[in-house]
Amino acid sequence: MPERLRHLLSIEPLTAAQINFVLDEAKPFQEFQRYPLKKLATLRGKSVALAFFEASTRTRISFATAAARLGADTINLQAESSSLKKGESLLDTARTLDAMKPDCIVMRHGSSGACQFVAQHLDIPVINAGDGSHEHPTQALLDALTLRDRLGTLDKLRITILGDILHSRVARSNLHLLGKFGCCFTLCGPAMWLPREFETMAPLGGAVRLTSRVDEALDGADAVIVLRVQEERMHEPALPLNEYILLYQLTPERLRRAKPGALVLHPGPMIRGLEIDPAVADGPQSCVLDQVTNGLAVRMALLFILLGGGSESDFLRGLSAKTEGGPAPVPGKGSKHVAD
Amino acid sequence: MLRIRNGRVIDPSSGTDAPRDIWLDGDRIVRLAPPGGGGESDRAPGGTREETLDAGGLIVAPGFIDLHCHLREPGIENSETIETGTRAAARGGFTAVCPMPNTRPVNDSASVTRGILERAAASASTRVWPIGAASAGSRGESLAEIAAMQQAGIVAVSDDGKPIATARLLRQVMDYCRSLDLPVIDHCEDASLFAGNSMREGRQSVRLGVAGMPAATESIAVARDIQIAELTGCRFHVAHLSARASLEAVRAAKKRGLRVSCEVTPHHFTLTDEDVAYDTHYKMNPPLGSAEDRAALVEGLADGTVDAIATDHAPHEPASKEVEFDRAPFGITGFETALALALELVHAGKLPLMRMVELFTTGPARVLGRERRIAEGQPADLTLFSTDHAWTFRAADSASKSRNTPFDGRAFRGAPMATIVAGRVVFRRDA
Numbered sequence: 001m002p003e004r005l006r007h008l009l010s011i012e013p014l015t016a017a018q019i020n021f022v023l024d025e026a027k028p029f030q031e032f033q034r035y036p037l038k039k040l041a042t043l044r045g046k047s048v049a050l051a052f053f054e055a056s057t058r059t060r061i062s063f064a065t066a067a068a069r070l071g072a073d074t075i076n077l078q079a080e081s082s083s084l085k086k087g088e089s090l091l092d093t094a095r096t097l098d099a100m101k102p103d104c105i106v107m108r109h110g111s112s113g114a115c116q117f118v119a120q121h122l123d124i125p126v127i128n129a130g131d132g133s134h135e136h137p138t139q140a141l142l143d144a145l146t147l148r149d150r151l152g153t154l155d156k157l158r159i160t161i162l163g164d165i166l167h168s169r170v171a172r173s174n175l176h177l178l179g180k181f182g183c184c185f186t187l188c189g190p191a192m193w194l195p196r197e198f199e200t201m202a203p204l205g206g207a208v209r210l211t212s213r214v215d216e217a218l219d220g221a222d223a224v225i226v227l228r229v230q231e232e233r234m235h236e237p238a239l240p241l242n243e244y245i246l247l248y249q250l251t252p253e254r255l256r257r258a259k260p261g262a263l264v265l266h267p268g269p270m271i272r273g274l275e276i277d278p279a280v281a282d283g284p285q286s287c288v289l290d291q292v293t294n295g296l297a298v299r300m301a302l303l304f305i306l307l308g309g310g311s312e313s314d315f316l317r318g319l320s321a322k323t324e325g326g327p328a329p330v331p332g333k334g335s336k337h338v339a340d
Numbered sequence: 341m342l343r344i345r346n347g348r349v350i351d352p353s354s355g356t357d358a359p360r361d362i363w364l365d366g367d368r369i370v371r372l373a374p375p376g377g378g379g380e381s382d383r384a385p386g387g388t389r390e391e392t393l394d395a396g397g398l399i400v401a402p403g404f405i406d407l408h409c410h411l412r413e414p415g416i417e418n419s420e421t422i423e424t425g426t427r428a429a430a431r432g433g434f435t436a437v438c439p440m441p442n443t444r445p446v447n448d449s450a451s452v453t454r455g456i457l458e459r460a461a462a463s464a465s466t467r468v469w470p471i472g473a474a475s476a477g478s479r480g481e482s483l484a485e486i487a488a489m490q491q492a493g494i495v496a497v498s499d500d501g502k503p504i505a506t507a508r509l510l511r512q513v514m515d516y517c518r519s520l521d522l523p524v525i526d527h528c529e530d531a532s533l534f535a536g537n538s539m540r541e542g543r544q545s546v547r548l549g550v551a552g553m554p555a556a557t558e559s560i561a562v563a564r565d566i567q568i569a570e571l572t573g574c575r576f577h578v579a580h581l582s583a584r585a586s587l588e589a590v591r592a593a594k595k596r597g598l599r600v601s602c603e604v605t606p607h608h609f610t611l612t613d614e615d616v617a618y619d620t621h622y623k624m625n626p627p628l629g630s631a632e633d634r635a636a637l638v639e640g641l642a643d644g645t646v647d648a649i650a651t652d653h654a655p656h657e658p659a660s661k662e663v664e665f666d667r668a669p670f671g672i673t674g675f676e677t678a679l680a681l682a683l684e685l686v687h688a689g690k691l692p693l694m695r696m697v698e699l700f701t702t703g704p705a706r707v708l709g710r711e712r713r714i715a716e717g718q719p720a721d722l723t724l725f726s727t728d729h730a731w732t733f734r735a736a737d738s739a740s741k742s743r744n745t746p747f748d749g750r751a752f753r754g755a756p757m758a759t760i761v762a763g764r765v766v767f768r769r770d771a
Contacts, residue, residue, distance in 0.1 A: 111664035113618030133549030
């Protein structure tokens, strides 16, 4: 087993082996999502604090569901209802949450580096569920799982990322992750969202190319990651939305420049008719719903790795162990692993 | 009578670099002589009993001046007071410090200036030379009562913390200050170009996902200010210059004979944006620049383009810095590490020792239109320092009320060993 993870704060410092380990751990949980009864007792008695200091629906629900399916309880903190509004510092909020003795904190925050800051002050694992424009590690992991499933490998893929690269934590985490597998990147978007410093983030063995021409960007791509256009980023002096649609919307015609069958990923929430044409969003190349399901698997795997304390055998035992309120399923007998 | 024996006197005003004994009487220097020249007896020239301070192995320099600091009094005493701040300054070898006016209330009137000087007289270890606000409340709307503050004792004006808001106001301030013969110090920042973002725009800001401000945020404002200084003939000083392009603008202005000067902080000539990693002790404004900027600043320190090393000592109480990077206030403390950081450049062969002393003494004095030299009749303000005393800076041991420094735990070679203000030894380090 690769060096043990304590937190998951960013993809950048991880090795390819660590990433493969997490993706491999996620495989059985992918399968698990198809079970009719989706409840394990693996993390029964453990609690996961969900501290979302920035609005989020899908990531929060995904983590909450992942925790629930592992048998863990969740403690929810939402910015709207938190004392942050009353002027409490992030550190005090985090310490208060910590004093409720959760076994880990899943945290989203609008400030880059906020999860690292909290992790430095707490003894329990911190999982970064998105920090400012910095990283969104579980998104990159679920994207990687999706790509690996569909393409059979992550090695040396040609990846195009389309949209507001500057403000995107998804773009950064994907660059770091896929870069470790020798992927080549084309980053494409309006010039003000495409700082040339991204070229210097070229990972070992890979290359990062920037272009503001979408046709050129899509040429020969194995996969296209479409980023959400965050209207809140369209602050003054704003780029008119119609200009964005004109030049950068992913349409079926544009997608034809990519390799036949190239995959289309989107971290969501997706705005049809803005960054993506509905025909692409709903087309056969779109992976968006797979991404959501894979998100559950990756997050279950992570919670299991960070909280289960498990070696690989623990992991397998965990999956097949007696589940809540019913007899233990018998693994590997051709029958489905039915969890109670 | 105090005799400082066996020191190596370095005085940039005369180019002196020689062993000398110095006699102080009251608040004045009364005599200089080669060691032994005054006799080895403990009799002073006048026959009175003398005390001696052995400066063997040390450099004796004119008293250091810090053109740029924040003492936080009045109004923000949980971060610093005139007493604690100047005690830290004395430990850093400074004999005079210039506090910026962004206190509460802002130092924009003679009564606030007098209040600061009264507190200084009662509690300060060093001389305190206040800088007054350029505009009322530093709000950038109308002129502050500059002449009244000058009569009360300010040595320059600035709206530091923010730039002087508009070119029009700057012109008024400069016209007026030329007539008063006061230098105008500007915190140069183009407010419309991402001013106030948390770090310098560049590879590291992109990697960290932190909103950056480009070097041009500063250099555009420097260019504007130099042109208005030329228009008005006012003495103009660039605060905490951090970018290569700004330095080139100052160099060109000096070449054309304009009365333009600038200061550089120890953190800007020591660190770069690559050192930033969400630690709020690396967050200040202007932010740390690129390696190229840093190299240009070091060159400017050596070639005379830069007039002074100034600390921009900006204490913040600990809780205010224990926050998310983009929410943390700007600024770090600087008094106690300034000389040791400058000596790093000397040891690296990038800055001659004489020139370094000039940057702490005659350089800043000249910006304020003052003299700074070691000669009979001059004020007895002296800084004694070692170039090779080995020590480690511990923020927890600082005399400042605040701990916000990126240099905690840094090992240094060279340190201030004694600070003498008006003939009084206000700080002595155990060798």
